[in-house]
Amino acid sequence: MLIAGAGIGGLTAALTLHAAGFEATVIEAVRELRPLGLGINLLPHAVGELTALGLGDDLARISVATAENVYCDQSGKVLFTEERGLAGGYRWPQYSVHRGRLQSLLLAAVHDRLGPHAVRTGTRLLDFEQDADAVRVRVPGAEIEAAALVGADGLHSAVRARLHPDQGPLLWSGVRMWRGAAEARPFLGGRSSVIARGAGNVELVAYPIGPSLINWVALVPVAEPGPLPGDANWNTPGRAEEVLEHFGSWDLGRLDLPALIGNSPTILEYPMVDRDPLPTWGEGRVTLLGDAAHPMYPVGANGASQAIVDARVLAEQLALDFPRGLAAYEKARREATAAVVAANREMQRTGDARSPEELARITATYRRATRADHHQH
Numbered sequence: 603m604l605i606a607g608a609g610i611g612g613l614t615a616a617l618t619l620h621a622a623g624f625e626a627t628v629i630e631a632v633r634e635l636r637p638l639g640l641g642i643n644l645l646p647h648a649v650g651e652l653t654a655l656g657l658g659d660d661l662a663r664i665s666v667a668t669a670e671n672v673y674c675d676q677s678g679k680v681l682f683t684e685e686r687g688l689a690g691g692y693r694w695p696q697y698s699v700h701r702g703r704l705q706s707l708l709l710a711a712v713h714d715r716l717g718p719h720a721v722r723t724g725t726r727l728l729d730f731e732q733d734a735d736a737v738r739v740r741v742p743g744a745e746i747e748a749a750a751l752v753g754a755d756g757l758h759s760a761v762r763a764r765l766h767p768d769q770g771p772l773l774w775s776g777v778r779m780w781r782g783a784a785e786a787r788p789f790l791g792g793r794s795s796v797i798a799r800g801a802g803n804v805e806l807v808a809y810p811i812g813p814s815l816i817n818w819v820a821l822v823p824v825a826e827p828g829p830l831p832g833d834a835n836w837n838t839p840g841r842a843e844e845v846l847e848h849f850g851s852w853d854l855g856r857l858d859l860p861a862l863i864g865n866s867p868t869i870l871e872y873p874m875v876d877r878d879p880l881p882t883w884g885e886g887r888v889t890l891l892g893d894a895a896h897p898m899y900p901v902g903a904n905g906a907s908q909a910i911v912d913a914r915v916l917a918e919q920l921a922l923d924f925p926r927g928l929a930a931y932e933k934a935r936r937e938a939t940a941a942v943v944a945a946n947r948e949m950q951r952t953g954d955a956r957s958p959e960e961l962a963r964i965t966a967t968y969r970r971a972t973r974a975d976h977h978q979h
């Protein structure tokens with residue numbers, strides 16, 4: 603089996619396929635996998651999947667177990683608190699973790715279990731063709747033959763573009779996001795995620811990803827929703843001054859925003875984008891996984907979590923029937939992930955809620971729509 607993309611989804615798929623008895627090789631476009639990115643969240647069901655792969659202890663070591671989401675206004679007044687992870691009655695913890703550290707952990711497990719050559723970096727998928735028996739993948743200077751191909755190549759997936767040439771542009775919510783992380787004193791007991799909203803639906807989300815490392819995301823609506831003009835890249839640098847313009851008058855008490863933003867060595871800018879769900883993902887011996895299959899707004903902590911669940915279902919279905927399990931995988935995951943894409947949009951639209959009752963309703967609706975409660979005790 604060939605997997606294109608060594609992100610969170612592709613590496614997890616290598617591990618689940620290996621556990622199910624398949625040989626898997628991952629080809630990755632970049633020459634060197636550096637621990638890029640900032641904070642991401644893993645929901646309990648994704649933590650359950652990684653625990654089943656034997657990675658629970660390693661994961662616990664590099665993550666912060668989130669106990670609650672605290673919703674407040676721009677003066678720090680608490681409006682609503684939602685318990686999360688074990689504290690919220692789930693079977694597994696919810697984790698906040700540095701994306702690069704999570705990717706490094708998965709990569710080390712792949713090397714350990716599948717061998718040192720299981721991930722081929724500097725090997726970008728350029729194109730592929732297939733017949734009834736095999737897929738032939740073109741990479742720079744070579745062709746690789748495989749029994750099946752999993753496109754886990756992210757937001758700008760080449761596999762998806764080849765399968766769906768008319769997929770259209772990325773869709774932008776109109777929100778600009780800046781992200782950063784800085785050393786700072788722990789706040790609210792060190793396991794809380796703060797979601798503060800001010801005038802004009804400007805929002806600041808902050809959560810710890812280490813004992814004294816706080817990750818933050820600033821969300822500022824700047825345009826009407828529509829096709830994205832330009833491009834979306836996870837590594838576009840941003841400037842502290844630009845972010846601080848929107849939060850100058852905010853006072854979140856123990857969380858010193860100007861210091862947090864000003865002390866962040868790296869600030870990245872990203873437009874909040876997704877795509878409309880596809881009517882089908884793959885065909886024949888080719889399928890899609892993670893952001894390549896279902897890019898979604900990075901709200902609700904579901905991007906990496908859904909990619910991890912995809913990886914488990916893919917291996918499960920292929921172990922039952924190869925390669926026909928690809929269709930069963932798609933059937934199982936397409937509707938479920940389309941519901942999450944829709945729930946993330948809805949959450950973004952209804953984001954101007956202020957009252958505790960509205961916040962309780964919206965968070966409960968989101969949990970139901972994304973089936974997060976499905977795995978509760």
Ligand SMILES: Cc1cc2nc3c(=O)[nH]c(=O)nc-3n(C[C@H](O)[C@H](O)[C@H](O)COP(=O)(O)OP(=O)(O)OC[C@H]3O[C@@H](n4cnc5c(N)ncnc54)[C@H](O)[C@@H]3O)c2cc1C
Pocket residue numbers: 606607608609610611612629630631632638639640641642701725726727728754755756757758759760761781836837891892893894900905906909
């Ligand atoms: C550099 C980077 C930083 C990120 N930082 C954050 C963050 O801070 N916060 C957050 O919420 N989300 C972040 N994300 C997105 C997040 O990782 C995903 O939404 C989620 O984990 C689902 O992952 P995925 O494996 O489907 O896709 P991704 O994590 O995007 O991984 C896709 C992988 O495929 C590789 N690739 C692309 N094209 C090809 C090709 N043609 N051939 C071979 N390989 C290819 C890419 O280099 C990448 O390694 C980041 C993604 C990237 C790539």
